Amino acid sequence: LIITLPFYPIIIAAIKLNSPGPVFFRQVRLGYKGKPFTIIKFRSMIDNAEQHTGPTWSADNDSRITKIGKLMRTTRLDEIPQLMNILQGDMSFVGPRAERPEFTEKLTKDLPFYKQRLLVKPGLTGWAQVSYKYGNTMEDQIEKLQHDLYYIKNRNWYLDISIILKTINTVVTFVGQ
Numbered sequence: 001l002i003i004t005l006p007f008y009p010i011i012i013a014a015i016k017l018n019s020p021g022p023v024f025f026r027q028v029r030l031g032y033k034g035k036p037f038t039i040i041k042f043r044s045m046i047d048n049a050e051q052h053t054g055p056t057w058s059a060d061n062d063s064r065i066t067k068i069g070k071l072m073r074t075t076r077l078d079e080i081p082q083l084m085n086i087l088q089g090d091m092s093f094v095g096p097r098a099e100r101p102e103f104t105e106k107l108t109k110d111l112p113f114y115k116q117r118l119l120v121k122p123g124l125t126g127w128a129q130v131s132y133k134y135g136n137t138m139e140d141q142i143e144k145l146q147h148d149l150y151y152i153k154n155r156n157w158y159l160d161i162s163i164i165l166k167t168i169n170t171v172v173t174f175v176g177q
Contacts, residue, residue, distance in 0.1 A: 001083045011042055011077060018068040021047025024081060029098035032121045037090040039098055040081040044069030055102040057136040076171050082124050094160045095123030096148040107141055117148050120155070127151035127159070130166035 025043040049064040072078040085091040096117040107114045128147035
C-alpha cells in the first residue's frame with residue numbers, strides 16, 4: 001500500500017478529468033464462506049454504469065468503460081485500493097476473484113462445485129486471473145472455475161509466488177484486459 005501511494009494523486013486526477021462521478025467504486029462481493037463485504041476499486045466505468053441494465057459482466061469493448069478506465073484495467077491499477085480489503089481481512093493477496101452475490105447465486109445453480117470457491121478468501125490476484133482472460137460468457141466462467149479449483153486444491157507458497165510474478169509481468173507489460 002505504501003509503495004502504491006505515490007500513484008494515487010495521478011490516478012485520482014486522471015479519473016476526475018476523464019469522467020464525472022466518484023473516484024472510488026464500491027460494490028458488495030462474497031468472501032470466505034460466502035460472507036459479504038464491500039470491495040473498493042478505482043472507478044473504471046462511467047458512474048452508475050448498471051442503472052439501466054442491472055448486474056452485468058463487462059463485455060469486450062464495453063462502452064461503459066472510460067478511456068482512463070481502459071488503461072487502468074489493462075495495467076490493473078484499478079485494483080490497487082483492494083489492498084485496503086486485504087488489510088481489513090476480507091481478502092488475501094492471492095485467491096479466486098471475489099464475485100458479486102447475484103452472479104454467485106446464478107453460477108452456483110449452473111456450475112457444479114462453483115461454491116467451492118468460497119472455501120478460501122478471495123484474492124487481489126489469482127490463478128484464473130493470470131491464466132485466463134476476463135470472462136464474460138458461461139464458457140469463460142467454466143474455464144475460470146477450473147483454474148480456481150486447481151488453485152484451491154494445489155495452493156502453496158510456490159504457486160502463490162508464481163501467481164504474484166505473473167501478475168507483476170501482466171502489470172508491467174500491459175497485457176491485461
